[in-house]
Amino acid sequence: MTAAIYLRKSRAEEEIEDALQRHRETLLDFAKKNDISITRIYEEVVSGENLYMRPQMLQLLEDVERGTYDSILCMDIDRLGRGNMASQGVILDTFKTAACKIITPRRIYDLNNELDEEYTEFESFMARREYKIITRRMRRGIVKSVESGGHIGEVPFGYKRAFNGKLPTLEIDEEKAPYVRMAFDMYVNRGVGCQIIANAFTSAGLKPKKTDSIWGRTTIRRILRNPVYTGVIAWNRYRNVRKRNPSDTNKQVLNEKSEWIVIKDAHPAIIDKKLFEGAQEIMRSHSHSSYFTGEFVNPLAGLIYCSECGKLLQRQHQISKEKYPRLFCRTKGCSSGIRLEFVETAIIDALKGSLTELEPKINNQAAKDNSAVIQTYQSELSKIKTQRNNLYDLLEQGVYTIDIFTERSNALAIREKNIGETIATLQSDPVPVDLKELSEKIKYTIDHYFLTDDPNLRNMLLKSVIEKVIYTRKKDYPYRTFDISLEIKGI
Ligand SMILES: [Zn+2]
Structure with a gap:
Protein backbone atom coordinates (compact mmCIF):
# COMPACT_ATOMS: atom_id res chain seq x y z
CA MET A 1 0.00 0.00 0.00
CA GLU A 114 -21.46 4.56 0.10
CA LEU A 115 -21.68 4.12 3.84
CA ASP A 116 -18.27 5.62 4.30
CA GLU A 117 -19.07 8.60 2.20
CA GLU A 118 -22.07 9.30 4.30
CA TYR A 119 -20.00 8.98 7.40
CA THR A 120 -17.25 11.24 6.14
CA GLU A 121 -19.59 13.98 5.14
CA PHE A 122 -21.38 13.62 8.38
CA GLU A 123 -18.24 13.83 10.40
CA SER A 124 -16.55 16.69 8.62
CA PHE A 125 -19.59 18.86 8.09
CA MET A 126 -21.04 18.54 11.49
CA ALA A 127 -20.39 21.23 14.00
CA ARG A 128 -17.45 20.36 16.14
CA ARG A 129 -19.39 20.63 19.37
CA GLU A 130 -22.20 18.42 18.29
CA TYR A 131 -19.71 15.85 17.12
CA LYS A 132 -18.00 15.83 20.49
CA ILE A 133 -21.25 15.20 22.29
CA ILE A 134 -22.04 12.29 20.04
CA THR A 135 -18.66 10.63 20.36
CA ARG A 136 -18.87 10.94 24.09
CA ARG A 137 -22.26 9.27 24.03
CA MET A 138 -21.01 6.62 21.67
CA ARG A 139 -18.14 5.80 23.99
CA ARG A 140 -20.47 5.63 26.95
CA GLY A 141 -22.64 3.23 24.98
CA ILE A 142 -19.74 0.96 24.28
CA VAL A 143 -18.62 1.00 27.90
CA LYS A 144 -22.16 0.17 28.92
CA SER A 145 -22.26 -2.76 26.56
CA VAL A 146 -19.00 -4.08 27.94
CA GLU A 147 -20.28 -3.79 31.49
CA SER A 148 -23.53 -5.53 30.69
CA GLY A 149 -21.69 -8.48 29.16
CA GLY A 150 -21.43 -7.42 25.59
CA HIS A 151 -23.31 -6.80 22.41
CA ILE A 152 -26.81 -6.07 23.63
CA GLY A 153 -28.29 -9.30 24.91
CA GLU A 154 -28.36 -12.61 23.13
CA VAL A 155 -26.15 -13.51 20.20
CA PRO A 156 -28.40 -13.44 17.14
CA PHE A 157 -28.94 -16.68 15.20
CA GLY A 158 -26.24 -16.95 12.54
CA TYR A 159 -23.56 -15.34 14.68
CA LYS A 160 -21.11 -16.42 17.33
CA ARG A 161 -19.67 -14.40 20.18
CA ALA A 162 -16.26 -12.98 19.45
CA PHE A 163 -14.04 -10.47 21.15
CA ASN A 164 -12.30 -7.47 19.81
CA GLY A 165 -9.87 -6.84 22.60
CA LYS A 166 -12.17 -6.60 25.58
CA LEU A 167 -15.12 -5.53 23.52
CA PRO A 168 -17.58 -8.29 22.82
CA THR A 169 -18.57 -8.44 19.20
CA LEU A 170 -20.00 -10.91 16.72
CA GLU A 171 -18.49 -13.24 14.19
CA ILE A 172 -20.29 -15.22 11.53
CA ASP A 173 -21.32 -18.74 12.47
CA GLU A 174 -20.57 -20.41 9.15
CA GLU A 175 -22.86 -23.31 9.88
CA LYS A 176 -25.92 -21.21 10.52
CA ALA A 177 -25.34 -18.08 8.48
CA PRO A 178 -26.26 -19.80 5.18
CA TYR A 179 -29.74 -20.31 6.60
CA VAL A 180 -30.07 -16.64 7.42
CA ARG A 181 -29.13 -15.85 3.83
CA MET A 182 -31.63 -18.44 2.62
CA ALA A 183 -34.37 -16.99 4.80
CA PHE A 184 -33.85 -13.50 3.35
CA ASP A 185 -33.54 -14.86 -0.16
CA MET A 186 -36.72 -16.94 0.14
CA TYR A 187 -38.62 -14.06 1.62
CA VAL A 188 -37.43 -11.33 -0.71
CA ASN A 189 -36.74 -13.08 -4.00
CA ARG A 190 -39.10 -16.03 -3.95
CA GLY A 191 -42.14 -14.68 -2.18
CA VAL A 192 -42.03 -17.35 0.53
CA GLY A 193 -43.76 -16.52 3.81
CA CYS A 194 -42.37 -16.64 7.33
CA GLN A 195 -44.29 -19.76 8.36
CA ILE A 196 -42.87 -21.78 5.50
CA ILE A 197 -39.37 -20.57 6.21
CA ALA A 198 -39.94 -21.55 9.84
CA ASN A 199 -41.03 -25.05 8.76
CA ALA A 200 -38.00 -25.37 6.55
CA PHE A 201 -35.72 -24.37 9.43
CA THR A 202 -37.38 -26.89 11.73
CA SER A 203 -37.09 -29.73 9.25
CA ALA A 204 -33.45 -28.86 8.65
CA GLY A 205 -32.89 -29.66 12.31
CA LEU A 206 -31.95 -26.13 13.32
CA LYS A 207 -32.72 -24.83 16.76
CA PRO A 208 -33.92 -21.29 17.45
CA LYS A 209 -32.66 -21.60 21.03
CA LYS A 210 -30.89 -24.33 22.91
CA THR A 211 -34.08 -25.56 24.49
CA ASP A 212 -36.37 -25.04 21.52
CA SER A 213 -36.48 -27.05 18.35
CA ILE A 214 -39.62 -25.72 16.66
CA TRP A 215 -39.42 -22.48 14.71
CA GLY A 216 -42.31 -20.07 14.65
CA ARG A 217 -43.11 -17.38 12.15
CA THR A 218 -42.47 -14.64 14.72
CA THR A 219 -38.92 -15.81 15.24
CA ILE A 220 -38.31 -15.73 11.50
CA ARG A 221 -39.88 -12.29 11.27
CA ARG A 222 -37.60 -11.08 14.04
CA ILE A 223 -34.60 -12.31 12.03
CA LEU A 224 -35.84 -10.58 8.89
CA ARG A 225 -36.23 -7.32 10.81
CA ASN A 226 -32.91 -7.32 12.61
CA PRO A 227 -30.39 -4.90 11.05
CA VAL A 228 -27.63 -6.77 12.89
CA TYR A 229 -27.34 -9.04 9.82
CA THR A 230 -26.10 -6.11 7.74
CA GLY A 231 -23.23 -5.55 10.17
CA VAL A 232 -24.96 -2.73 12.01
CA ILE A 233 -25.25 -2.18 15.73
CA ALA A 234 -27.76 0.27 17.06
CA TRP A 235 -26.64 1.77 20.35
CA ASN A 236 -28.77 3.73 22.73
CA ARG A 237 -31.92 1.92 21.68
CA TYR A 238 -32.96 1.59 25.29
CA ARG A 239 -32.56 3.64 28.40
CA ASN A 240 -32.67 2.42 31.94
CA VAL A 241 -35.32 3.84 34.19
CA ARG A 242 -33.90 4.37 37.62
CA LYS A 243 -35.36 2.44 40.52
CA ARG A 244 -37.52 4.40 42.92
CA ASN A 245 -37.62 1.71 45.59
CA PRO A 246 -34.97 -0.89 46.26
CA SER A 247 -37.57 -3.56 45.53
CA ASP A 248 -38.30 -2.26 42.03
CA THR A 249 -36.86 -4.21 39.16
CA ASN A 250 -34.75 -2.39 36.60
CA LYS A 251 -36.74 -1.17 33.67
CA GLN A 252 -35.65 -0.54 30.12
CA VAL A 253 -37.52 1.83 27.89
CA LEU A 254 -37.15 2.07 24.14
CA ASN A 255 -35.76 5.42 23.04
CA GLU A 256 -36.98 7.50 20.13
CA LYS A 257 -35.38 6.34 16.91
CA SER A 258 -33.70 9.73 16.50
CA GLU A 259 -31.77 9.06 19.69
CA TRP A 260 -30.30 5.78 18.52
CA ILE A 261 -26.69 5.79 17.56
CA VAL A 262 -26.19 3.48 14.69
CA ILE A 263 -22.74 2.04 14.21
CA LYS A 264 -22.08 0.63 10.79
CA ASP A 265 -19.59 -2.12 10.00
CA ALA A 266 -19.51 -3.15 13.64
CA HIS A 267 -19.09 -6.81 12.70
CA PRO A 268 -19.15 -8.88 9.47
CA ALA A 269 -22.45 -8.68 7.60
CA ILE A 270 -24.32 -11.84 6.66
CA ILE A 271 -26.53 -10.18 4.08
CA ASP A 272 -26.22 -6.95 2.14
CA LYS A 273 -28.17 -3.81 2.82
CA LYS A 274 -30.16 -4.11 -0.37
CA LEU A 275 -31.55 -7.52 0.52
CA PHE A 276 -32.35 -6.31 4.02
CA GLU A 277 -34.19 -3.26 2.70
CA GLY A 278 -36.06 -5.57 0.33
CA ALA A 279 -37.36 -7.54 3.30
CA GLN A 280 -38.41 -4.36 5.16
CA GLU A 281 -40.21 -3.18 2.04
CA ILE A 282 -42.21 -6.41 1.80
CA MET A 283 -43.09 -6.27 5.48
CA ARG A 284 -44.32 -2.72 5.13
CA SER A 285 -46.38 -3.56 2.06
CA HIS A 286 -48.29 -6.45 3.61
CA SER A 287 -47.74 -6.12 7.26
CA HIS A 288 -48.72 -9.63 8.25
CA SER A 289 -49.36 -12.50 5.91
CA SER A 290 -47.24 -13.23 2.89
CA TYR A 291 -48.95 -13.47 -0.47
CA PHE A 292 -47.54 -16.93 -0.77
CA THR A 293 -49.78 -19.45 0.96
CA GLY A 294 -47.49 -22.43 0.68
CA GLU A 295 -50.16 -24.57 -0.91
CA PHE A 296 -48.20 -25.38 -4.04
CA VAL A 297 -44.47 -25.66 -4.28
CA ASN A 298 -42.23 -27.23 -6.84
CA PRO A 299 -38.97 -28.64 -5.46
CA LEU A 300 -37.46 -28.13 -8.91
CA ALA A 301 -38.69 -24.53 -9.26
CA GLY A 302 -36.30 -22.35 -11.25
CA LEU A 303 -34.00 -25.30 -11.96
CA ILE A 304 -35.19 -27.50 -14.79
CA TYR A 305 -35.35 -26.42 -18.44
CA CYS A 306 -36.76 -28.04 -21.57
CA SER A 307 -33.99 -29.00 -24.03
CA GLU A 308 -36.25 -28.29 -27.00
CA CYS A 309 -37.61 -24.80 -26.36
CA GLY A 310 -35.39 -23.71 -23.44
CA LYS A 311 -38.27 -22.80 -21.16
CA LEU A 312 -38.54 -23.69 -17.50
CA LEU A 313 -40.63 -26.78 -16.90
CA GLN A 314 -43.79 -26.31 -14.87
CA ARG A 315 -45.27 -28.41 -12.16
CA GLN A 316 -48.77 -29.52 -12.93
CA HIS A 317 -51.22 -29.06 -10.09
CA GLN A 318 -52.67 -32.24 -8.77
CA ILE A 319 -56.11 -32.77 -10.20
CA SER A 320 -57.14 -35.71 -8.09
CA LYS A 321 -55.53 -37.63 -5.29
CA GLU A 322 -54.73 -40.58 -7.53
CA LYS A 323 -52.70 -38.47 -9.83
CA TYR A 324 -49.06 -37.81 -9.05
CA PRO A 325 -47.73 -34.32 -9.69
CA ARG A 326 -46.07 -34.08 -13.08
CA LEU A 327 -43.58 -31.83 -14.78
CA PHE A 328 -44.42 -30.54 -18.22
CA CYS A 329 -43.32 -28.05 -20.85
CA ARG A 330 -45.77 -25.28 -21.57
CA THR A 331 -44.85 -25.03 -25.24
CA LYS A 332 -47.45 -26.86 -27.31
CA GLY A 333 -46.18 -30.08 -28.88
CA CYS A 334 -42.77 -29.80 -27.19
CA SER A 335 -41.16 -32.30 -24.79
CA SER A 336 -43.52 -34.74 -23.13
CA GLY A 337 -44.15 -34.52 -19.40
CA ILE A 338 -43.15 -36.97 -16.68
CA ARG A 339 -43.88 -37.73 -13.05
CA LEU A 340 -42.06 -35.23 -10.85
CA GLU A 341 -40.67 -37.79 -8.42
CA PHE A 342 -38.98 -39.72 -11.23
CA VAL A 343 -37.05 -36.61 -12.13
CA GLU A 344 -36.14 -35.96 -8.50
CA THR A 345 -34.72 -39.47 -8.17
CA ALA A 346 -32.86 -39.09 -11.46
CA ILE A 347 -31.30 -35.80 -10.33
CA ILE A 348 -30.07 -37.30 -7.07
CA ASP A 349 -28.63 -40.25 -8.99
CA ALA A 350 -26.92 -37.88 -11.40
CA LEU A 351 -25.45 -36.01 -8.43
CA LYS A 352 -24.04 -39.31 -7.15
CA GLY A 353 -22.45 -39.79 -10.58
CA SER A 354 -20.92 -36.33 -10.57
CA LEU A 355 -19.49 -37.01 -7.13
CA THR A 356 -17.62 -40.05 -8.50
CA GLU A 357 -16.30 -37.92 -11.35
CA LEU A 358 -15.13 -35.22 -8.94
CA GLU A 359 -13.14 -37.55 -6.71
CA PRO A 360 -9.95 -37.85 -8.85
CA LYS A 361 -10.10 -34.16 -9.75
CA ILE A 362 -9.96 -33.15 -6.10
CA ASN A 363 -6.57 -34.80 -5.60
CA ASN A 364 -5.40 -33.32 -8.85
CA GLN A 365 -6.38 -29.85 -7.74
CA ALA A 366 -4.38 -30.16 -4.55
CA ALA A 367 -1.27 -31.15 -6.49
CA LYS A 368 -1.48 -28.54 -9.18
CA ASP A 369 -1.47 -25.27 -7.33
CA ASN A 370 1.49 -22.94 -7.54
CA SER A 371 1.55 -22.06 -3.87
CA ALA A 372 5.26 -22.81 -3.51
CA VAL A 373 6.22 -20.11 -5.99
CA ILE A 374 3.80 -17.68 -4.41
CA GLN A 375 5.32 -18.40 -1.05
CA THR A 376 8.78 -17.43 -2.28
CA TYR A 377 7.46 -14.09 -3.44
CA GLN A 378 5.62 -13.63 -0.20
CA SER A 379 8.76 -14.14 1.84
CA GLU A 380 10.33 -11.51 -0.40
CA LEU A 381 7.51 -9.22 0.62
CA SER A 382 8.06 -9.81 4.30
CA LYS A 383 11.74 -8.97 3.80
CA ILE A 384 10.68 -5.64 2.39
CA LYS A 385 8.54 -5.16 5.44
CA THR A 386 11.55 -5.67 7.68
CA GLN A 387 13.54 -3.23 5.59
CA ARG A 388 10.80 -0.69 5.94
CA ASN A 389 10.79 -1.16 9.69
CA ASN A 390 14.51 -0.46 9.65
CA LEU A 391 13.85 2.73 7.74
CA TYR A 392 11.49 3.86 10.44
CA ASP A 393 14.05 3.05 13.09
CA LEU A 394 16.77 4.98 11.28
CA LEU A 395 14.41 7.91 10.98
CA GLU A 396 13.59 7.76 14.66
CA GLN A 397 17.26 7.61 15.59
CA GLY A 398 17.94 10.64 13.45
CA VAL A 399 20.28 8.76 11.13
CA TYR A 400 17.99 9.47 8.20
CA THR A 401 16.46 12.80 7.35
CA ILE A 402 12.84 12.91 6.25
CA ASP A 403 14.07 13.33 2.68
CA ILE A 404 16.30 10.28 2.69
CA PHE A 405 13.59 8.34 4.46
CA THR A 406 10.94 9.12 1.86
CA GLU A 407 13.36 8.41 -0.98
CA ARG A 408 14.29 4.97 0.36
CA SER A 409 10.72 4.26 1.27
CA ASN A 410 9.72 5.12 -2.26
CA ALA A 411 12.20 2.64 -3.74
CA LEU A 412 10.87 -0.09 -1.48
CA ALA A 413 7.31 0.74 -2.44
CA ILE A 414 8.10 0.27 -6.11
CA ARG A 415 9.66 -3.13 -5.51
CA GLU A 416 6.78 -4.11 -3.30
CA LYS A 417 4.29 -3.12 -5.96
CA ASN A 418 6.04 -5.20 -8.64
CA ILE A 419 6.17 -8.27 -6.44
CA GLY A 420 2.55 -7.76 -5.43
CA GLU A 421 1.54 -7.71 -9.07
CA THR A 422 3.44 -10.89 -9.79
CA ILE A 423 1.71 -12.62 -6.90
CA ALA A 424 -1.67 -11.42 -8.09
CA THR A 425 -1.01 -12.86 -11.57
CA LEU A 426 0.03 -16.18 -10.09
CA GLN A 427 -2.99 -16.26 -7.86
CA SER A 428 -5.37 -15.52 -10.69
CA ASP A 429 -4.29 -18.75 -12.38
CA PRO A 430 -6.96 -21.52 -12.43
CA VAL A 431 -8.32 -23.08 -9.25
CA PRO A 432 -11.62 -21.22 -9.40
CA VAL A 433 -13.78 -23.56 -7.34
CA ASP A 434 -12.81 -25.47 -4.29
CA LEU A 435 -13.74 -28.92 -5.55
CA LYS A 436 -13.45 -30.48 -2.13
CA GLU A 437 -15.95 -28.06 -0.69
CA LEU A 438 -18.23 -28.59 -3.66
CA SER A 439 -18.16 -32.34 -3.29
CA GLU A 440 -19.03 -31.98 0.38
CA LYS A 441 -22.02 -29.87 -0.51
CA ILE A 442 -23.14 -32.42 -3.08
CA LYS A 443 -22.83 -35.19 -0.50
CA TYR A 444 -24.92 -33.15 1.89
CA THR A 445 -27.63 -32.68 -0.71
CA ILE A 446 -27.69 -36.39 -1.60
CA ASP A 447 -27.88 -37.43 2.04
CA HIS A 448 -30.62 -35.02 3.03
CA TYR A 449 -32.85 -34.72 0.00
CA PHE A 450 -35.28 -37.52 0.72
CA LEU A 451 -35.18 -36.96 4.46
CA THR A 452 -37.47 -34.01 4.12
CA ASP A 453 -40.86 -33.65 2.48
CA ASP A 454 -40.60 -29.91 2.42
CA PRO A 455 -40.37 -28.84 -1.22
CA ASN A 456 -38.76 -25.53 -0.25
CA LEU A 457 -36.00 -27.24 1.59
CA ARG A 458 -35.52 -29.70 -1.27
CA ASN A 459 -35.29 -26.75 -3.63
CA MET A 460 -32.69 -25.07 -1.42
CA LEU A 461 -30.63 -28.25 -1.28
CA LEU A 462 -30.59 -28.64 -5.05
CA LYS A 463 -29.85 -25.01 -5.68
CA SER A 464 -26.88 -25.12 -3.35
CA VAL A 465 -25.06 -27.29 -5.91
CA ILE A 466 -26.94 -27.24 -9.22
CA GLU A 467 -26.98 -24.33 -11.65
CA LYS A 468 -29.55 -25.92 -13.91
CA VAL A 469 -30.96 -29.17 -15.21
CA ILE A 470 -31.73 -29.78 -18.88
CA TYR A 471 -34.61 -32.15 -19.53
CA THR A 472 -35.34 -34.08 -22.73
CA ARG A 473 -38.25 -36.33 -23.52
CA LYS A 474 -39.03 -36.72 -27.17
CA LYS A 475 -42.36 -38.09 -28.37
CA ASP A 476 -40.90 -41.45 -29.35
CA TYR A 477 -39.23 -42.12 -25.99
CA PRO A 478 -40.50 -45.30 -24.33
CA TYR A 479 -42.65 -45.33 -21.20
CA ARG A 480 -41.04 -43.55 -18.22
CA THR A 481 -37.89 -42.75 -20.23
CA PHE A 482 -36.32 -39.31 -20.24
CA ASP A 483 -32.87 -37.70 -20.24
CA ILE A 484 -31.48 -35.10 -17.90
CA SER A 485 -28.13 -33.38 -17.76
CA LEU A 486 -26.89 -31.39 -14.81
CA GLU A 487 -24.92 -28.22 -14.75
CA ILE A 488 -23.10 -28.20 -11.44
CA LYS A 489 -22.38 -24.83 -9.83
CA GLY A 490 -18.91 -23.49 -10.46
CA ILE A 491 -17.78 -26.20 -12.89
ZN1 LIG B 1 -40.23 -27.22 -24.45
Missing part, protein backbone atom coordinates in the same frame (compact mmCIF):
# COMPACT_ATOMS: atom_id res chain seq x y z
CA THR A 2 1.55 3.28 -1.13
CA ALA A 3 0.60 6.25 0.98
CA ALA A 4 1.45 9.81 1.89
CA ILE A 5 1.01 11.80 5.06
CA TYR A 6 -0.78 15.12 5.17
CA LEU A 7 -0.02 17.34 8.16
CA ARG A 8 -1.88 20.43 9.17
CA LYS A 9 -2.65 22.17 12.43
CA SER A 10 -6.19 22.33 13.63
CA ARG A 11 -7.71 25.59 14.72
CA ALA A 12 -7.08 24.78 18.38
CA GLU A 13 -3.45 23.94 17.77
CA GLU A 14 -2.49 27.14 16.04
CA GLU A 15 -0.46 28.34 19.01
CA ILE A 16 1.26 25.05 19.70
CA GLU A 17 4.62 25.05 18.03
CA ASP A 18 5.58 21.43 17.78
CA ALA A 19 2.06 20.23 16.93
CA LEU A 20 2.97 19.19 13.39
CA GLN A 21 6.04 17.34 14.52
CA ARG A 22 4.07 15.40 17.06
CA HIS A 23 1.45 14.52 14.48
CA ARG A 24 4.16 13.39 12.11
CA GLU A 25 5.55 11.07 14.77
CA THR A 26 2.12 9.67 15.57
CA LEU A 27 1.30 9.01 11.93
CA LEU A 28 4.69 7.50 11.12
CA ASP A 29 4.31 5.26 14.11
CA PHE A 30 0.86 4.25 12.93
CA ALA A 31 2.22 3.58 9.44
CA LYS A 32 4.98 1.43 10.86
CA LYS A 33 2.59 -0.64 12.95
CA ASN A 34 0.23 -1.14 10.05
CA ASP A 35 2.90 -1.78 7.47
CA ILE A 36 1.95 1.18 5.30
CA SER A 37 4.66 2.50 3.06
CA ILE A 38 4.93 6.29 3.24
CA THR A 39 6.49 7.82 0.17
CA ARG A 40 5.90 11.49 0.85
CA ILE A 41 4.96 13.87 3.63
CA TYR A 42 2.94 16.99 2.88
CA GLU A 43 3.29 19.59 5.58
CA GLU A 44 1.05 22.62 5.46
CA VAL A 45 2.97 25.54 6.93
CA VAL A 46 0.61 28.33 6.01
CA SER A 47 -2.91 27.35 6.77
CA GLY A 48 -5.66 29.31 5.11
CA GLU A 49 -9.34 28.66 5.32
CA ASN A 50 -9.62 28.72 1.59
CA LEU A 51 -8.44 25.70 -0.32
CA TYR A 52 -6.45 27.91 -2.70
CA MET A 53 -4.46 29.26 0.22
CA ARG A 54 -3.13 25.79 0.97
CA PRO A 55 -0.35 24.97 -1.48
CA GLN A 56 0.45 21.56 0.00
CA MET A 57 -3.15 20.47 -0.22
CA LEU A 58 -3.30 21.55 -3.86
CA GLN A 59 -0.15 19.57 -4.56
CA LEU A 60 -1.59 16.59 -2.72
CA LEU A 61 -4.83 16.74 -4.67
CA GLU A 62 -2.93 16.83 -7.92
CA ASP A 63 -0.94 13.74 -6.92
CA VAL A 64 -4.01 11.92 -5.69
CA GLU A 65 -5.74 12.68 -8.96
CA ARG A 66 -2.81 11.17 -10.84
CA GLY A 67 -3.28 7.95 -8.87
CA THR A 68 0.01 8.18 -7.01
CA TYR A 69 -1.37 6.88 -3.71
CA ASP A 70 -3.65 4.17 -2.44
CA SER A 71 -4.27 6.15 0.69
CA ILE A 72 -3.52 9.34 2.59
CA LEU A 73 -2.85 9.42 6.31
CA CYS A 74 -3.96 12.34 8.41
CA MET A 75 -4.82 12.95 12.06
CA ASP A 76 -8.55 13.62 11.57
CA ILE A 77 -10.74 13.74 8.58
CA ASP A 78 -11.38 17.45 9.16
CA ARG A 79 -7.66 18.24 8.65
CA LEU A 80 -8.34 17.74 4.99
CA GLY A 81 -11.47 19.77 4.96
CA ARG A 82 -11.99 22.64 7.37
CA GLY A 83 -13.21 25.56 5.42
CA ASN A 84 -16.15 26.12 3.24
CA MET A 85 -18.41 23.47 1.78
CA ALA A 86 -17.12 23.98 -1.75
CA SER A 87 -13.55 23.15 -0.71
CA GLN A 88 -14.78 20.07 1.12
CA GLY A 89 -16.61 18.97 -1.98
CA VAL A 90 -13.56 19.34 -4.22
CA ILE A 91 -11.40 17.37 -1.82
CA LEU A 92 -13.81 14.52 -1.20
CA ASP A 93 -14.55 14.25 -4.91
CA THR A 94 -10.90 13.98 -5.82
CA PHE A 95 -10.32 11.22 -3.30
CA LYS A 96 -13.40 9.39 -4.40
CA THR A 97 -12.64 9.50 -8.12
CA ALA A 98 -9.07 8.36 -7.59
CA ALA A 99 -10.27 5.58 -5.25
CA CYS A 100 -7.80 6.88 -2.68
CA LYS A 101 -8.60 5.96 0.90
CA ILE A 102 -8.25 8.33 3.83
CA ILE A 103 -6.66 6.77 6.89
CA THR A 104 -6.81 8.29 10.34
CA PRO A 105 -5.52 6.54 13.46
CA ARG A 106 -9.16 5.95 14.32
CA ARG A 107 -10.60 4.74 11.07
CA ILE A 108 -10.13 4.04 7.38
CA TYR A 109 -12.42 5.85 4.99
CA ASP A 110 -13.14 4.45 1.57
CA LEU A 111 -15.21 7.01 -0.26
CA ASN A 112 -16.22 4.52 -2.90
CA ASN A 113 -18.14 2.79 -0.22
